[in-house]
Structures are given as structure tokens and as C-alpha cells.
Amino acid sequence: xxxxxxxxxxxxxxxxxxxxxxxxxxxxxxxxxxxxxxxxxxxxxxxxxxxxxxxxxxxxxxxxxxxxxxxxxxxxxxxxxxxxxxxxxx
Numbered sequence: 001x002x003x004x005x006x007x008x009x010x011x012x013x014x015x016x017x018x019x020x021x022x023x024x025x026x027x028x029x030x031x032x033x034x035x036x037x038x039x040x041x042x043x044x045x046x047x048x049x050x051x052x053x054x055x056x057x058x059x060x061x062x063x064x065x066x067x068x069x070x071x072x073x074x075x076x077x078x079x080x081x082x083x084x085x086x087x088x089x090x
Contacts, residue, residue, distance in 0.1 A: 008066040012046040021057040
């Protein structure tokens with residue numbers, strides 16, 4: 001049995017069954033959590049050097065930073081096709 005993977009851009013995938021929440025990084029509490037997790041080594045940056053648009057909270061305490069919007073990640077997790085940040089489909 002293979003895990004359902006979510007493509008989060010730039011060749012990066014993660015297991016959908018381990019994602020607890022998806023949030024935009026705009027709010028101060030989310031930014032604070034990002035800094036704390038980075039300091040602890042619990043943040044995984046999958047942005048490929050681009051601006052963070054989504055923060056995914058995992059069931060093991062890690063956070064994943066992605067350069068695609070939370071709406072796009074949620075649509076992909078639901079099995080729908082969604083556009084890349086540049087507007088092109090993959």
C-alpha cells in the first residue's frame with residue numbers, strides 16, 4: 001500500500017495522510033511558529049528559494065514550507081487538478 005502523495009511544486013511531494021493543517025504564512029502566530037521550528041530544525045523548506053505561500057503542519061511536529069498557495073495544496077490533496085503558481089497546469 002503506497003501513500004497518497006501531494007505534489008507541492010518543483011518536484012517535491014509529501015504524504016497526504018501525515019498533513020494535519022495547511023495555512024498561509026501571513027499571520028504573526030504562523031510566522032512565529034515558522035521561526036521557532038527553523039531554530040529547532042523542525043522546518044523543511046521545499047520552496048526552492050521562492051517565497052513561502054503555504055505552511056503545512058505534519059503529524060510528527062514538523063512543518064513544511066511550500067511556494068504554492070494553501071488552496072492549491074488543498075485542491076491537490078482532494079484529488080482535483082489545480083494550477084501552478086505561474087498559472088500553468090502540470
